[in-house]
Amino acid sequence: MKIRDSFAGAEACHHGGRIRSVASSLELRQEDLLDYSANINPLGHPPLDDLILREMKGIGHYPDNDYVDFRTAAAGFVGVEAENVVPGNGSSELMRLFAEALMEPGDMVVITEPTFGEYAAQSRLFGAEIVPVPRGIDRPVDPKDFLSDALLEEARAVFICNPNNPTGILLPRSMIHNLAERCERAETFLFVDEAFIELSDPAETVADVAPGMEHLFVARSLTKSFGVPGIRLGFGVAGDSLVGVMNRTRLPWSISSLASAAGAHLLSQGDHLVRSRHVIKEELAWLTGELERLGLDPVRSSVNFILVGLGRKGIRSSVLVERMVGERVLVRDCRSFGLGEGYVRVAVRNREENERFVSALERVLGWRG
Template sequence: MSGQGTRNSPLVLRPGIAEAPIYVPGAHGDEKDGVPPAVLSANENPLGPSPQALDAYRGSAALERYPDGGAEKLRAAIGEKFGLDPARIVCGAGSDELITLLIRCYVGPGDEVLQSQHGFLMYAITAKTVGASAVLAPETPDLLCDVDAMLAAVTDRTRICFVANPNNPTGTYIPASELRRLREGLRADILLAVDAAYSEYVDADDYSDGADLVRDYDNVVMLRTFSKAFGLAALRVGWCYAPAAVVDALNRVRSPFNVSVPAQVAGVAALGDAAHLDRSLRENKEQRARLVGALSQLGLSITPSVTNFLLVHFADATSASAANAHLSAKGVIVRSVAAYGLPASLRMTVGTAEENDRLLSALTDFLA
């Protein structure tokens, strides 16, 4: 998709929109010779959604009815599952929508959004659409968010500081103590947005998804999603936990029926199926360890990950591009992360055992 038509239009766009790049999602590939691709490009749950969520989705057939605009039952279920006050939860069409709404609420022309160097692309893209700019703070050599570098990058124009914890595409996280140190080092008028989309996968004792900071401060938001561990990416449902003032602002700017009925009922059902979530996390952990071992034996370097994906490093950008093309030709779809400033690396979702077999076979062939 090109912005050429936008630039040639006689209509006047708001500042920044024409300059904002269009987000390119991970490809899903095509079936070849009757064999579906091994899709390891978008960090989806390879086991799919909970059977209970599927049943709820299929039973939501009253298509003539509007959704519950406040997602009351879904917010109540989230609150019960995570021990949070439903009144401080806002649901959205994926956490992407909530990122957009936060920026619409608190960022304008000339402002800055702060993030780590290899953070999620949508923070910077969305900032541009409101006439703001993104400031990318350097990460540590091992691709961790560097709190000192983040704080050093703050200016009088900083309005939101986004921290993906764990981070996509690196798979790394910073401990609760560092996340709190970041909040304490920011001005009171800077919103700290903790994007915890992959939090379900983390079992480290020193990890925080940011909920404790939301309770302790009035300028922190935690973002979550049903797209990853819960396997509901197609339905686009996410949520945030926020101070009352932020909740009020988000409810003023969001669309009145922004989460569909199928998304709401499937989300409630997914939260109630602890067995499926446990299985998803257990198998991910087992397969992730297997992939790390096998990829290391192939001579590849992997950034330690606490998520459902691995950042795999090649000798240079040319090698990474060639590996990506070879995998694609073999029906294995992974993600280039050149747009994230990591041209010599590829991001690979942890798939099923069979999908991972295909990945390892194709990489072995490429490296032979």
């Protein structure tokens, strides 16, 4: 079969959150498993039942392809105009749109690593050459120290995740803003993924400055912040020209009417996020302490997941993951982040679940079979 070369060489990107398939393979109910492989708001989502039932009455009609209500809500949420918002079927679609609209075969794309694998996967689909740049694992490092002006001049685009997945490191707004200004001078596109920033510190966002720039695109996700991974919904913020390109690239009706209505409602629930950040801060501190007590090396995170070094315990990530499945707990193997067998990533959930997780981990680490 003759297909595009870049598509023929594409590899699948690995993700957490495979609770449905694991439950099916083990012949268990999903509720019998603890999913620590997906980084979802530990408080879940605000009530949506009545809204979904109401919106069901309209599913005989197409969604509004302009998504006016959702874009207006998203714009108000981050302090920009609705004209500067691109709706997306989750932030993953926004990554695809960004690559499809802007990249040509042979373009250089710089990706700071370790980080989310979809940036490279989507860029490769359109023929880009990936240049990985280490950004460090255990502490914040200013991008100016690992992304030179010369590199930015050569690149077509740069991807950076803030807070970063899987390390949980949050860079201050000033550092990302400075990087955006340097990319603007170099006429290099900058994709800033802020999927987790609402569960960390939303004051560090750069979404509000994106409309005033030509090359900055800031992506946000409702999946993580509002605990709705089953509703694929996100949005991006950019200047007028880039928004126009992205909206022309976007597939018509890519967001369902149910999802767009739910999104507009969720974005009005700011109190839910305030409570969530409070719980995450407490549970992050508690769980980090427990991991250290067990002889592991958790990276100091700013958000609802922790990258955990396994070196001192002498257990490989693949072995730990398999044994935790035996305890009916899913954790994220970080080999797909390029971290070898030395790390796993675990979510931060509520105290009862975190205690169950720690008990399971104690049993696994105590097993010398």
